[in-house]
Amino acid sequence: MNRRCFVKSGLGLTSLLALGSVPFVAGPQAQAAAPVRKALPFRMGCAGYTFVKYNLETALQMMKRLDIRYMSLKDFHLPINADDAKIAEVLALFKKYEVTPYAVGPIYMNTEAEVKNAFAYAKRVGVDMIVGIPKYELLPLVDELVKEYNFKVAIHIHGPDTPLFPDATDVWKHVEKLDSRIGICYDIAHTVRTGANLLEDYKKYSSRIYDMHIRDVSQATKSGHCIEAGRGIIDFRPFFAAIAKNNYTGVCSVEYEKDMTDVLPGLAETTGYFNAILKYL
Amino acid sequence: MNRRCFVKSGLGLTSLLALGSVPFVAGPQAQAAAPVRKALPFRMGCAGYTFVKYNLETALQMMKRLDIRYMSLKDFHLPINADDAKIAEVLALFKKYEVTPYAVGPIYMNTEAEVKNAFAYAKRVGVDMIVGIPKYELLPLVDELVKEYNFKVAIHIHGPDTPLFPDATDVWKHVEKLDSRIGICYDIAHTVRTGANLLEDYKKYSSRIYDMHIRDVSQATKSGHCIEAGRGIIDFRPFFAAIAKNNYTGVCSVEYEKDMTDVLPGLAETTGYFNAILKYL
Numbered sequence: 001m002n003r004r005c006f007v008k009s010g011l012g013l014t015s016l017l018a019l020g021s022v023p024f025v026a027g028p029q030a031q032a033a034a035p036v037r038k039a040l041p042f043r044m045g046c047a048g049y050t051f052v053k054y055n056l057e058t059a060l061q062m063m064k065r066l067d068i069r070y071m072s073l074k075d076f077h078l079p080i081n082a083d084d085a086k087i088a089e090v091l092a093l094f095k096k097y098e099v100t101p102y103a104v105g106p107i108y109m110n111t112e113a114e115v116k117n118a119f120a121y122a123k124r125v126g127v128d129m130i131v132g133i134p135k136y137e138l139l140p141l142v143d144e145l146v147k148e149y150n151f152k153v154a155i156h157i158h159g160p161d162t163p164l165f166p167d168a169t170d171v172w173k174h175v176e177k178l179d180s181r182i183g184i185c186y187d188i189a190h191t192v193r194t195g196a197n198l199l200e201d202y203k204k205y206s207s208r209i210y211d212m213h214i215r216d217v218s219q220a221t222k223s224g225h226c227i228e229a230g231r232g233i234i235d236f237r238p239f240f241a242a243i244a245k246n247n248y249t250g251v252c253s254v255e256y257e258k259d260m261t262d263v264l265p266g267l268a269e270t271t272g273y274f275n276a277i278l279k280y281l
Numbered sequence: 282m283n284r285r286c287f288v289k290s291g292l293g294l295t296s297l298l299a300l301g302s303v304p305f306v307a308g309p310q311a312q313a314a315a316p317v318r319k320a321l322p323f324r325m326g327c328a329g330y331t332f333v334k335y336n337l338e339t340a341l342q343m344m345k346r347l348d349i350r351y352m353s354l355k356d357f358h359l360p361i362n363a364d365d366a367k368i369a370e371v372l373a374l375f376k377k378y379e380v381t382p383y384a385v386g387p388i389y390m391n392t393e394a395e396v397k398n399a400f401a402y403a404k405r406v407g408v409d410m411i412v413g414i415p416k417y418e419l420l421p422l423v424d425e426l427v428k429e430y431n432f433k434v435a436i437h438i439h440g441p442d443t444p445l446f447p448d449a450t451d452v453w454k455h456v457e458k459l460d461s462r463i464g465i466c467y468d469i470a471h472t473v474r475t476g477a478n479l480l481e482d483y484k485k486y487s488s489r490i491y492d493m494h495i496r497d498v499s500q501a502t503k504s505g506h507c508i509e510a511g512r513g514i515i516d517f518r519p520f521f522a523a524i525a526k527n528n529y530t531g532v533c534s535v536e537y538e539k540d541m542t543d544v545l546p547g548l549a550e551t552t553g554y555f556n557a558i559l560k561y562l
Contacts, residue, residue, distance in 0.1 A: 036511060036512050065546060066550065067512075228553065229553065230317060230553060230557055230560060231317050231348075236557075237557075264545075264546050265347075265545050265546060265549040266549070268545075268546040268547070268549035268550040268553065269347065269549040269552055269553035269556075271550055271553065272509065272510065272511060272549065272550035272551060272552065272553030272554035272555075272557070273554065273557040274557070275550075275553075275554055275557075276510075276511055276517075276553070276554040276555070276556075276557035277557050277561070279511060280518050280558070
């Protein structure tokens with residue numbers, strides 16, 4: 001990671017590194033300019049799914065161009081049964097583009113074997129978080145394995161489209177008595193699509209929110225679809241203010257799902273929108 | 282122009298139309314979502330130069346995608362000696378993509394004939410503003426013609442790169458005793474590159490600022506280059522707040538000059554950045 005440039009804030013370098021949020025500037029000529037994003041407790045990332053129509057290298061090139069340095073890795077970019085050589089090749093590609101794979105997933109887990117494979121995969125990739133969707137009855141096994149591996153599992157919520165973990169309330173209900181390393185990947189668009197209140201759910205469940213998928217959405221209903229940030233209905237400034245105030249130290253991963261074969265312009269508009277909000281937070 | 286969607290503000294539709302700043306939403310599905318930009322006295326646009334490497338139709342497609350509805354038309358997209366048929370063809374293209382050509386230029390005027398041609402061209406295109414760079418000694422002729430045509434001429438400032446109109450102070454000095462329809466195209470990046478203070482120059486000369494070119498810049502020196510908004514040194518929120526407060530009713534035209542053969546991602550990031558600032562202004 002390029003850690004040469006960091007903001008002049010009240011925080012020292014050590015604190016910034018500890019927060020994992022040393023911001024970057026893009027390109028050699030930009031060193032005199034301000035960093036793209038100031039130091040905040042959380043980091044910006046991309047959900048690998050944003051790039052479902054692209055190979056990994058093209059995806060990483062786009063992320064580097066937008067100065068987004070964290071990705072949750074999807075299986076279509078690195079199969080779950082990949083051997084060590086393939087994993088090394090993929091990690092080298094991440095390094096080349098100065099992007100860190102901070103988690104794997106979302107991974108659907110429908111059998112015991114799939115749960116076990118997901119943990120083994122995360123370990124081989126070298127991350128300590130799985131964004132996952134285990135069937136409800138597999139949660140006891142997940143509970144065992146988070147203890148064994150000391151990994152986090154952030155259960156992805158998917159709104160009104162699916163009966164399995166539609167919202168944070170449903171995840172909470174199923175995991176509150178399990179190991180605290182089992183928590184939530186808070187997908188804000190799907191949350192809004194269920195009709196839930198974004199800030200209220202965040203506040204209620206923040207102690208178990210370990211990852212986030214962020215994007216704007218056109219309507220607060222099942223038919224709401226992904227749209228460039230700022231063109232939809234989500235009020236992002238109070239949302240980012242709330243998570244910063246609450247010291248959320250995870251990643252806000254943009255999961256952009258519009259124009260997926262020509263994703264860069266919308267992802268860039270979305271990133272610019274977030275950059276401005278974070279700058280003036 | 283698509284005027285179906287406008288924000289619910291204290292201003293009525295008539296006021297909004299009078300201000301020329303009815304905002305738009307993109308696409309039929311977006312009607313339930315908020316408009317991209319709220320009503321402000323000024324409008325967002327693009328300087329045609331942003332698209333110097335593209336044909337006009339591709340440029341207009343990019344603008345429509347970003348929901349930017351005003352362009353200052355450059356001669357490489359419509360030659361100054363174009364006949365009426367060519368002009369009609371170009372105007373039809375603007376209409377197709379719901380973009381309004383609000384000015385022509387920047388046009389360099391080095392001879393009396395070039396000044397006269399510029400005015401005749403603007404009239405045939407149907408705009409009442411020329412963004413221009415007339416040689417100093419041609420200003421008396423410009424003064425005559427703004428009276429004759431009742432057009433505005435916004436003189437483009439070009440920073441430390443050129444001795445002709447480097448900054449707003451220089452334009453002011455040369456035009457303050459001339460007809461008040463001769464004013465300034467306030468290029469904020471070039472202003473900053475001269476070392477001038479962006480807000481102070483704006484306040485000093487706002488009565489004659491009729492157009493603006495906006496973009497971020499990496500450094501406040503001659504070697505400062507264009508960069509995605511938010512990655513450079515310009516503090517955009519106070520700038521936009523100042524022009525809104527001062528009721529600037531012109532266009533803020535993005536003149537994006539980085540990656541000019543692949544301009545859309547940077548222009549999109551810049552647009553998203555401005556959208557967020559304007560939303561929370």
